[in-house]
Amino acid sequence: MDAKVDGAGAGQTARIRDYRASDAPELARLFYETVRSVNRADYSEEQVRAWAPRPPDPAELHARAAGRRTLVAEEGGEVVGFAELEEDGHLDTLYLRKDVVGRGIGRKLYEAVEREARGWGLGRIYTEASITARPFFERRGFRVVRERSVMVRGASMTNFAMEKDLPPG
Numbered sequence: 001m002d003a004k005v006d007g008a009g010a011g012q013t014a015r016i017r018d019y020r021a022s023d024a025p026e027l028a029r030l031f032y033e034t035v036r037s038v039n040r041a042d043y044s045e046e047q048v049r050a051w052a053p054r055p056p057d058p059a060e061l062h063a064r065a066a067g068r069r070t071l072v073a074e075e076g077g078e079v080v081g082f083a084e085l086e087e088d089g090h091l092d093t094l095y096l097r098k099d100v101v102g103r104g105i106g107r108k109l110y111e112a113v114e115r116e117a118r119g120w121g122l123g124r125i126y127t128e129a130s131i132t133a134r135p136f137f138e139r140r141g142f143r144v145v146r147e148r149s150v151m152v153r154g155a156s157m158t159n160f161a162m163e164k165d166l167p168p169g
């Protein structure tokens, strides 16, 4: 039962569902546009161009997403976010469409990922968070394990190895 609520109820108009093959082209565009605009607040033009030179090939994105637990956030029948969780608790991907950022949908999507991980009996979720996403993960109870400097297509980028323990129960 989704209700339209403001403030504390933000994100309630979105629903979380399983990924479908037909989502791939939209997810490719979403990823590209979010990196080029949202992440541009924390990374240089050169860095976001290296991170997302062009929208990923939908067939390649599908091959990756289909081999993992990929969840999609949908609002008004449109895909507005996605997350990919690997079997060992690695959260490889969490991206929201640029025009819905900051409305609580990422939180809702993450909570679904965490429920999934707990359901598998995992004791930990870990990720490599962007500078942009670090505060989001800290609010979700993650801690920074270390700051990393990675080379992506010739550009040096900072991100953070972060993890969260999932105690049983």
Ligand SMILES: CC(C)(COP(=O)(O)OP(=O)(O)OC[C@H]1O[C@@H](n2cnc3c(N)ncnc32)[C@H](O)[C@@H]1OP(=O)(O)O)[C@@H](O)C(=O)NCCC(=O)NCCS
Pocket (backbone or CB within 6 Å): 011, 034, 035, 038, 039, 093, 094, 095, 096, 097, 100, 101, 102, 103, 104, 105, 106, 107, 108, 128, 129, 130, 132, 133, 135, 136, 139
């Ligand atoms: C990071 C991201 C997934 C968060 O999703 P979102 O829908 O924008 O976040 P929400 O609106 O659900 O925010 C949830 C909480 O995080 C906090 N938060 C989110 N971004 C924040 C920021 N930049 N600074 C401080 N707090 C932040 C919110 O205040 C909110 O706190 P609350 O739960 O206590 O109310 C999304 O902004 C995004 O796609 N960013 C760009 C792509 C990216 O960097 N992805 C991660 C790749 S590693």
